[in-house]
Amino acid sequence: MDKTIQTAAEAVAQIPDGATVMIGGFGGSGAPVELIHALIDQGARHLTVVNNNAGNGHVGLAALIEQGRVDRLICSFPRSADPSVFVEAYKAGRIALEIVPQGTLAERIRAGGAGIPAFYTPTAYGTEVAEGKPVEIFEGRAYVQERWLKADVALIKGELGDSHGNLTYRMAARNFNPVMAMAATTTIAQVSRLVPLGGIDPEHVITPGIFVNRLVEIANPAQEEELNRAEAVYP
Amino acid sequence: MDKTIQTAAEAVAQIPDGATVMIGGFGGSGAPVELIHALIDQGARHLTVVNNNAGNGHVGLAALIEQGRVDRLICSFPRSADPSVFVEAYKAGRIALEIVPQGTLAERIRAGGAGIPAFYTPTAYGTEVAEGKPVEIFEGRAYVQERWLKADVALIKGELGDSHGNLTYRMAARNFNPVMAMAATTTIAQVSRLVPLGGIDPEHVITPGIFVNRLVEIANPAQEEELNRAEAVYP
Amino acid sequence: MIDISQIKLSNAQIAWRAAQDIEDGAYVNLGIGFPEMVAQFQPEGKQAIFHTENGVLDFGKAPEPGNEDWDLINAGKKAITLKPGTSFFHHADSFAMVRGGHLDVAILGAYQIAQNGDLANWSTGKGGIPAVGGAMDLVQSARRIAVVTDHVTKKGDPKLVESCTMPLTGVGCVTRIYTSLAVVDVAEGRFVLREKIPAIPMDDLQSLTGAQLHTDGAVNDLVCPAELA
Amino acid sequence: MIDISQIKLSNAQIAWRAAQDIEDGAYVNLGIGFPEMVAQFQPEGKQAIFHTENGVLDFGKAPEPGNEDWDLINAGKKAITLKPGTSFFHHADSFAMVRGGHLDVAILGAYQIAQNGDLANWSTGKGGIPAVGGAMDLVQSARRIAVVTDHVTKKGDPKLVESCTMPLTGVGCVTRIYTSLAVVDVAEGRFVLREKIPAIPMDDLQSLTGAQLHTDGAVNDLVCPAELA
Numbered sequence: 065m066d067k068t069i070q071t072a073a074e075a076v077a078q079i080p081d082g083a084t085v086m087i088g089g090f091g092g093s094g095a096p097v098e099l100i101h102a103l104i105d106q107g108a109r110h111l112t113v114v115n116n117n118a119g120n121g122h123v124g125l126a127a128l129i130e131q132g133r134v135d136r137l138i139c140s141f142p143r144s145a146d147p148s149v150f151v152e153a154y155k156a157g158r159i160a161l162e163i164v165p166q167g168t169l170a171e172r173i174r175a176g177g178a179g180i181p182a183f184y185t186p187t188a189y190g191t192e193v194a195e196g197k198p199v200e201i202f203e204g205r206a207y208v209q210e211r212w213l214k215a216d217v218a219l220i221k222g223e224l225g226d227s228h229g230n231l232t233y234r235m236a237a238r239n240f241n242p243v244m245a246m247a248a249t250t251t252i253a254q255v256s257r258l259v260p261l262g263g264i265d266p267e268h269v270i271t272p273g274i275f276v277n278r279l280v281e282i283a284n285p286a287q288e289e290e291l292n293r294a295e296a297v298y299p
Numbered sequence: 300m301d302k303t304i305q306t307a308a309e310a311v312a313q314i315p316d317g318a319t320v321m322i323g324g325f326g327g328s329g330a331p332v333e334l335i336h337a338l339i340d341q342g343a344r345h346l347t348v349v350n351n352n353a354g355n356g357h358v359g360l361a362a363l364i365e366q367g368r369v370d371r372l373i374c375s376f377p378r379s380a381d382p383s384v385f386v387e388a389y390k391a392g393r394i395a396l397e398i399v400p401q402g403t404l405a406e407r408i409r410a411g412g413a414g415i416p417a418f419y420t421p422t423a424y425g426t427e428v429a430e431g432k433p434v435e436i437f438e439g440r441a442y443v444q445e446r447w448l449k450a451d452v453a454l455i456k457g458e459l460g461d462s463h464g465n466l467t468y469r470m471a472a473r474n475f476n477p478v479m480a481m482a483a484t485t486t487i488a489q490v491s492r493l494v495p496l497g498g499i500d501p502e503h504v505i506t507p508g509i510f511v512n513r514l515v516e517i518a519n520p521a522q523e524e525e526l527n528r529a530e531a532v533y534p
Numbered sequence: 535m536i537d538i539s540q541i542k543l544s545n546a547q548i549a550w551r552a553a554q555d556i557e558d559g560a561y562v563n564l565g566i567g568f569p570e571m572v573a574q575f576q577p578e579g580k581q582a583i584f585h586t587e588n589g590v591l592d593f594g595k596a597p598e599p600g601n602e603d604w605d606l607i608n609a610g611k612k613a614i615t616l617k618p619g620t621s622f623f624h625h626a627d628s629f630a631m632v633r634g635g636h637l638d639v640a641i642l643g644a645y646q647i648a649q650n651g652d653l654a655n656w657s658t659g660k661g662g663i664p665a666v667g668g669a670m671d672l673v674q675s676a677r678r679i680a681v682v683t684d685h686v687t688k689k690g691d692p693k694l695v696e697s698c699t700m701p702l703t704g705v706g707c708v709t710r711i712y713t714s715l716a717v718v719d720v721a722e723g724r725f726v727l728r729e730k731i732p733a734i735p736m737d738d739l740q741s742l743t744g745a746q747l748h749t750d751g752a753v754n755d756l757v758c759p760a761e762l763a
Numbered sequence: 764m765i766d767i768s769q770i771k772l773s774n775a776q777i778a779w780r781a782a783q784d785i786e787d788g789a790y791v792n793l794g795i796g797f798p799e800m801v802a803q804f805q806p807e808g809k810q811a812i813f814h815t816e817n818g819v820l821d822f823g824k825a826p827e828p829g830n831e832d833w834d835l836i837n838a839g840k841k842a843i844t845l846k847p848g849t850s851f852f853h854h855a856d857s858f859a860m861v862r863g864g865h866l867d868v869a870i871l872g873a874y875q876i877a878q879n880g881d882l883a884n885w886s887t888g889k890g891g892i893p894a895v896g897g898a899m900d901l902v903q904s905a906r907r908i909a910v911v912t913d914h915v916t917k918k919g920d921p922k923l924v925e926s927c928t929m930p931l932t933g934v935g936c937v938t939r940i941y942t943s944l945a946v947v948d949v950a951e952g953r954f955v956l957r958e959k960i961p962a963i964p965m966d967d968l969q970s971l972t973g974a975q976l977h978t979d980g981a982v983n984d985l986v987c988p989a990e991l992a
Contacts, residue, residue: 065558065559065581065583090817090818090836090840090854091836091840092833092840093817093833093834093835093836093840094834116854140894140895140896140897141894141895141896142892142893142894143892143894144840145840147892150892151892154892161892161893163893163894163895164895165895165896165897165898165899165900166816166854166858166895166896166897166900167816167854167857167858167861167862167897167899167900168899168900169854170853170854170855170857170858171413171415171855171858171862173855174630174855175418176634177630177634178406178626178629178630178633178634179420179421179630179632179633179634179635179675180406180418180419180420180633181419181437181438181440181442182418182419182435182437182442183410183415183417183418183419184415184416184417184418185414185415185862185900186414186862186903186904187862187899187900187903187904188899188903188933189903189933189934190881190931190933190934191899191930191931191932191933191934192930192931193895193899200417202416202417202446203416205416207416207417211437226618226619228583228592228619230619230621232502233502233851234834235501235502235819235832235834235835235851236815236817236818236819236834236835236836236851237834238818238851238852238853239817239818239853239854240853240854241853242853242855243853243854243855246630246634246636247634260618261618261619262617262618262619264621266470266616266620266621266622267467267468267470267503267622268502268503269621269622269623270853272591272592272621272623272627272631273583273591273592273619273621274561274583274585274591274631274636274637275631275636287833287834288833289833289840290833300787300788300810300812325588325589325607325609325611325625326607326611327604327611328588328604328605328606328607328611329605351625375665375666375667375668376665376666376667377663377664377665378663378665379611380611382663385663386663389663396663396664398664398665398666399666400666400667400668400669400670400671401587401625401629401666401667401668401671402587402625402628402629402632402633402668402670402671403670403671404625405624405625405626405628405629406626406629406633408626409626409859411863412859412863413855413858413859413862413863414859414861414862414863414864414904415862420633421633421674421675422633422670422671422674422675423670423674423704424674424704424705425652425702425704425705426670426701426702426703426704426705427701427702428666428670461847461848463812463821463848465848465850468622469605470590470603470605470606470622471586471588471589471590471605471606471607471622472605473589473622473623473624474588474589474624474625475624475625476624477624477626478624478625478626481859481863481865482863495847496847496848497846497847497848499850501845501849501850501851502851504850504851504852505624507820507821507850507852507856507860508812508820508821508848508850509790509812509814509820509860509865509866510860510865522604522605523604524604524611525604
């Protein structure tokens with residue numbers, strides 16, 4: 065069994081039009097920039113994207129939106145240093161937006177991966193974000209029922225990876241990546257370094273290979289923050 | 300801030316009669332034997348214990364039950380190589396038993412730690428274990444509503460620990476320990492080795508210190524399986 | 535009626551047959567006891583990755599006696615070993631793998647299996663101390679739920695039945711049954727016979743089965759290595 | 764009416780005052796922007812441990828410019844640093860800390876706070892693009908929810924109000940408000956004035972507040988280090 069793929073282009077080749085795609089990262093940290101760019105090259109359209117943010121500058125998720133490929137975005141915080149691509153698309157009505165509180169977003173994704181179709185949270189009770197959602201009282205306190213969130217594909221960024229798909233992450237670049245890996249039918253990881261099987265201590269594996277379908281080594285991956293400081297544009 | 304305590308006796312001194320106590324471990328692996336024995340010495344009675352099993356032989360949880368200190372046990376699998384202590388107490392009506400499927404038990408504990416008062420699971424739907432529980436249909440499939448499980452105290456066993464309570468575990472001794480650490484008002488950890496703050500790589504911390512209130516070093520901790528092979532009895 | 539004690543498959547042969555269906559690269563959970571034996575017969579060239587619900591994925595075989603580390607065990611509390619690719623995780627993550635549908639196959643034992651796929655394998659319902667473990671989680675969530683079992687009870691009663699009389703582990707969950715006499719699928723509320731051992735006449739097999747055995751295409755011979763008998 | 768622009772506390776002074784209430788050993792989350800400033804004023808001898816919802820606990824100060832590692836950032840996407848005791852975890856675990864009530868204090872900014880503790884701080888409700896981030900999770904779950912804010916808006920309208928007119932972030936959640944003029948608790952549906960700056964007369968403070976200010980015992984002088992002005 066070897067889940068490694070040679071190129072980012074091959075790794076994303078099967079993603080169809082209309083797919084729901086989770087994309088890891090919090091701002092630029094942990095964003096799988098090379099996989100996103102490969103998806104731009106690949107051409108799939110009418111995507112629903114799940115990400116904490118809405119892209120920054122003109123690379124990564126912002127570039128995918130700029131190319132008109134995202135019909136709908138599910139996120140918690142569509143702001144950044146330069147959110148102009150998303151703002152323009154949103155104001156022109158080219159992209160739909162579902163705002164989800166950040167912890168609820170993370171938990172809905174984990175629930176998708178963990179086979180929990182719904183759960184209750186105190187978050188957003190009494191706010192417009194919870195309008196229309198079932199409310200239940202437990203021990204005198206009101207909670208909102210939230211539903212799981214699953215995806216056809218997750219694009220994630222790891223640090224080390226082995227041929228079975230075991231992964232580690234790098235510092236705060238971990239963020240949404242491990243839970244998204246659980247919640248997608250097909251999880252595609254880019255890793256900074258492929259190591260031989262056994263090259264990751266069993267105690268240090270963060271995402272066990274069962275959650276990963278394909279992985280590709282992208283040595284020295286781009287850091288979105290640095291691309292933006294250099295005013296990079298993709299493609 | 301220093302959460303370390305000198306002795307197991309001091310670590311468990313405050314546990315009151317009637318407390319709900321989660322005890323980590325799966326069979327003997329990960330069972331905090333020294334903390335349980337300190338709790339036996341300490342004398343608290345009428346405890347509700349949450350553990351995957353029901354003790355084995357005459358040490359650890361079995362010894363706590365044998366001393367008549369556990370009124371109620373919440374577990375998934377009250378069987379072991381030598382379950383005679385539990386079996387006798389149960390048949391004599393001295394201990395109440397709530398059987399919870401193992402995955403539901405783990406998820407209820409996690410929910411307690413994560414502020415999720417209830418969730419839905421396919422597990423046990425249509426079985427007597429789910430009788431009386433709310434059922435809801437999501438996307439055509441029936442799910443059972445399960446409630447969070449919290450405790451006054453969690454007794455857990457780690458491998459390395461630092462003064463802020465950051466913990467690692469040893470192999471399959473991890474099991475229920477990290478989720479129980481999240482779900483108790485007071486989490487008390489025994490660790491095989493205290494290390495200086497910074498002695499655990501931030502990437503390798505399994506239980507961040509926020510979930511741990513007190514920890515005590517027990518070098519060369521007893522392994523329940525070995526105690527039982529030696530036919531040990533406590534006290 | 536033929537005396538099945540002379541012709542029925544051994545547990546090792548049943549386990550061998552179940553192992554033949556495990557796909558290359560499959561993630562597999564084996565129940566405590568008899569089902570654990572399946573791991574010994576994974577065919578050459580097809581790699582299965584084993585999950586144990588106490589938090590280990592991709593583990594190795596039992597260690598030599600005397601080399602056990604009791605912090606490295608499976609759900610049956612038997613010692614296992616590390617191998618390249620092993621990972622550890624906590625119980626909630628372990629059952630996220632289960633409940634989230636990430637396992638390809640779970641193989642369990644059974645007291646009774648109903649033709650609609652209901653499984654009873656956790657309690658005889660006759661008193662005693664109930665103990666469910668992870669079975670109720672596994673049977674509702676793995677992609678394929680296979681059972682390995684004798685075809686009949688020790689008393690000779692059918693284990694494949696119209697509807698279970700013992701407490702259920704899960705409803706409509708079993709997809710394939712490997713017995714000491716046959717391989718039977720559960721399909722659309724019916725038992726569909728796929729294979730039977732050549733030595734048993736069809737009528738006898740039916741009379742040892744508590745519900746109608748249907749066929750859907752050929753019934754193949756169930757032939758297992760004789761050295762496992 | 765007194766001209767408050769001359770007497771009101773600076774943001775640094777408000778942050779300093781909020782920091783004085785953080786207990787030794789407290790786990791603290793600071794909102795993006797102004798609340799982040801609180802970390803600079805933690806009193807000597809009282810150690811606070813900071814949590815950032817993107818998955819870091821017990822982190823250090825900002826690095827020197829040029830030494831940023833953009834994989835090591837806080838929720839405001841600003842670079843932070845490691846220190847002994849730091850740990851990393853994923854987003855679901857991070858919000859398990861939040862939602863599970865493991866944080867002692869969260870300190871946030873506000874557009875409006877109602878006397879019942881309702882908070883509006885995520886959307887002006889005037890169009891524009893909504894962005895809630897982690898605020899709705901934090902305000903329902905940390906043990907204490909403190910707000911740091913100017914006492915009035917830039918236009919001079921009260922921020923402490925009878926009931927919020929802007930979209931809510933959370934209901935009945937705020938426990939203490941540190942403003943540019945006063946320290947106000949929310950207790951049993953009322954604003955209770957604890958401290959005010961000596962320079963403002965009580966009547967003027969009330970007129971700049973959109974709901975009744977109650978007292979419950981002494982109102983202390985709110986005095987902050989002058990060098991932070």
